Amino acid sequence: MLVPLGFGQRSTVTCLGRMVYYTAEKLPWMRLSPSISDNLPNLVFFHGFGGGSSAYEWSKVYPAFAAEYRVLAPDLIGWGRSEHPPRNYKVEDYITTLIEFLEKTCGSPTDVIASSLTGAIAIRAAIARPDLFKSLILTTPAGLSDFGEDYTGSFFAKIVSTPILDRLLYSTGIATDAGIRSFLEQRQFADSRRIDREIVDAYLESASQPNAEYAALSFVRGDLCFDLSLYVTELTTPTAIIWGEKSQFTGPDIGQRLANLNPAAIKVFQPLENVGLTPQLEIPAVTIGLIRQYLSLLTVKQLTVDS
Numbered sequence: 653m654l655v656p657l658g659f660g661q662r663s664t665v666t667c668l669g670r671m672v673y674y675t676a677e678k679l680p681w682m683r684l685s686p687s688i689s690d691n692l693p694n695l696v697f698f699h700g701f702g703g704g705s706s707a708y709e710w711s712k713v714y715p716a717f718a719a720e721y722r723v724l725a726p727d728l729i730g731w732g733r734s735e736h737p738p739r740n741y742k743v744e745d746y747i748t749t750l751i752e753f754l755e756k757t758c759g760s761p762t763d764v765i766a767s768s769l770t771g772a773i774a775i776r777a778a779i780a781r782p783d784l785f786k787s788l789i790l791t792t793p794a795g796l797s798d799f800g801e802d803y804t805g806s807f808f809a810k811i812v813s814t815p816i817l818d819r820l821l822y823s824t825g826i827a828t829d830a831g832i833r834s835f836l837e838q839r840q841f842a843d844s845r846r847i848d849r850e851i852v853d854a855y856l857e858s859a860s861q862p863n864a865e866y867a868a869l870s871f872v873r874g875d876l877c878f879d880l881s882l883y884v885t886e887l888t889t890p891t892a893i894i895w896g897e898k899s900q901f902t903g904p905d906i907g908q909r910l911a912n913l914n915p916a917a918i919k920v921f922q923p924l925e926n927v928g929l930t931p932q933l934e935i936p937a938v939t940i941g942l943i944r945q946y947l948s949l950l951t952v953k954q955l956t957v958d959s
């Protein structure tokens with residue numbers, strides 16, 4: 653997978669296997685002494701789910717914060733360069749491994765950035781372990797079964813639930829150059845002109861890893877979906893939400909309804925015009941500006957509450 657300038661690969665072990673992450677450890681970021689760099693506040697970027705997802709999803713954004721934060725961008729278990737245990741993945745697997753990752757790599761409450769379904773899972777992780785989270789900044793954090801909607805009843809989910817056919821569909825229709833581009837154009841981007849060769853190659857490399865089909869098919873079948881509206885009222889971590897208005901999985905009306913359930917914790921809900929599921933790839937400069945603004949805003953609000 654493509655790694656930004658000055659970033660290197662490290663890993664930590666979770667209950668489901670080794671989890672790879674990327675962090676600044678070379679020039680130009682490490683011109684400071686290691687002791688100074690180690691004292692920077694943590695900022696973690698969790699990618700979402702889809703054919704070929706990985707930490708690359710945030711690679712246009714997280715280098716912008718490397719001078720001010722100790723940035724960590726992991727490949728989730730089953731994705732990218734992390735281990736791919738052959739199993740049917742469940743929501744609890746990712747709640748557990750997100751928590752384990754923060755426990756093992758961050759020694760204090762952490763600002764966490766996460767996208768799409770992983771953003772919804774991060775909310776549940778923050779509810780279970782609020783001591784690990786300083787703030788949440790989430791792009792399109794939908795559980796995909798919110799307010800009683802049943803994603804698993806969709807035609808595509810039913811097809812992928814058919815044994816043997818599911819593996820065939822993955823190898824011929826998802827983990828191919830054309831399959832990746834089609835997914836990005838139809839499901840992830842609002843404007844296909846923003847999809848370049850590098851993005852397709854990065855997603856294809858991740859999708860082609862051994863056993864990569866297990867996590868991807870668990871997602872497409874709907875095994876990882878849940879109704880976030882049943883949990884969001886329990887959130888106490890200061891949160892900002894960015895929502896692409898042309899997200900193909902779920903629209904901004906769902907996001908606004910979720911935000912309205914807990915205005916005490918969700919301080920910002922920002923829809924974005926002509927943007928799809930991943931603003932971090934479509935409009936990275938705007939996403940960087942919003943994250944920087946929200947990090948400051950949520951920190952101020954947290955200090956006000958604590959005082």
